[in-house]
Amino acid sequence: MDTADTRTGPSPLPLPAAAPRGGLHRFANPGRFLRLSGQVLPWLTAAAVLVLGIGLPWGLFFSPPDWQQGETVRILYVHVPMAWLAMGGYAGLALGSVLSLIWRHPLADLACRELSPVGALATALCLATGSLWGKPMWGTWWVWDARLTSVLVLFFLWLGHAALVRAFDDTERGARMGAILALIGAVNVPIVKFSVDWWNTLHQPASVTRLGAPGLHVDILYPLLTCGLGFTLAFAALVLARTRAAVMERRIRALQLAAARRAEAP
Amino acid sequence: MSLHWIHVTASYALVCGGFLILAIATISRHAAAKRRLAQLDPRASRRAQEPS
Numbered sequence: 001m002d003t004a005d006t007r008t009g010p011s012p013l014p015l016p017a018a019a020p021r022g023g024l025h026r027f028a029n030p031g032r033f034l035r036l037s038g039q040v041l042p043w044l045t046a047a048a049v050l051v052l053g054i055g056l057p058w059g060l061f062f063s064p065p066d067w068q069q070g071e072t073v074r075i076l077y078v079h080v081p082m083a084w085l086a087m088g089g090y091a092g093l094a095l096g097s098v099l100s101l102i103w104r105h106p107l108a109d110l111a112c113r114e115l116s117p118v119g120a121l122a123t124a125l126c127l128a129t130g131s132l133w134g135k136p137m138w139g140t141w142w143v144w145d146a147r148l149t150s151v152l153v154l155f156f157l158w159l160g161h162a163a164l165v166r167a168f169d170d171t172e173r174g175a176r177m178g179a180i181l182a183l184i185g186a187v188n189v190p191i192v193k194f195s196v197d198w199w200n201t202l203h204q205p206a207s208v209t210r211l212g213a214p215g216l217h218v219d220i221l222y223p224l225l226t227c228g229l230g231f232t233l234a235f236a237a238l239v240l241a242r243t244r245a246a247v248m249e250r251r252i253r254a255l256q257l258a259a260a261r262r263a264e265a266p
Numbered sequence: 267m268s269l270h271w272i273h274v275t276a277s278y279a280l281v282c283g284g285f286l287i288l289a290i291a292t293i294s295r296h297a298a299a300k301r302r303l304a305q306l307d308p309r310a311s312r313r314a315q316e317p318s
Contacts, residue, residue, distance in 0.1 A: 056278070056282070060274070060278060070270050071268070071270040071271055071274055072270045072273060072274065074274045074277075074278075075273060075274055075277040078277050078278055078281040079277065082281065117288075118288065121284055121285075121288055124284075125280060125281050125284050128277075128280055129277040129280060129281060132273045132276055132277045132280075133273070133277070135273065136269060136270055136273055231285075234285055234289075238285075238288055238289060238292055241292045241293070241296050242292050242295070242296075244296060245292065245295045245296040245299045248296075248299035248300060248302075248303050249299050251303060251307070252299065252302050252303055252306060255303075255306040255307055256306070259306075
């Protein structure tokens, strides 16, 4: 049970309640978050537009066709970044869920809530572009191999999270349920990553992130990394802007509620 | 246009279109929230614009 410390002198021991206020809790103040994110967001957006403005035309027009895949290799400049964002974003969601569940960080709840629709979009685009690559290369839009199936499960986990956090009237309860789902679903991320090594799949094994030298020529690797960076910056800017909007909407609801209470009071 | 290029164009259109639609929706949501907050609490919205 919590008791108030009534001593006037300096406390001989650090107060337990003061400990979680440092570190990431500095950013739990909505005013401070809005100020800081307001300064970061324009730079993040400008960097995303600039890097994508270089990376997308590079991949689409200036990189050479592959000796086996021909022009279809250009799909990989958008497909691979979407796959990275689908997995990396989910790792971010799991981290935010840990912050939310253990440290009850109020902004982590909102960030996770705003992250899941963007993550679901990236995963859907990964599946769609993979399918568009698969038809001319494999001769089929879809196969039930371990990589494709685990990414489809990841897509349902993103959708499930987005739906679950919005399904409760009590937003805190919704955030807790969403965090539990995100942490359970995090088991799927290493399955997606290593599925091509653990099982015999039609999907090729990792080319860029394998140990040792990447299995791609620099003419393909550099535009791919540029597009990867550009889409990561765009993803971060979208999530940050959505979180800012959510913080402002929460403040609006609080102000409207306070105004309604004042109007009801005799 | 070959079949390969049709698939490439469709992929780029999907990804760029998807991100663009989400960006437009986010910008309009952000602007609406900012406008409403400025109406309800003008002092706080002015403070939020100031550098920390």
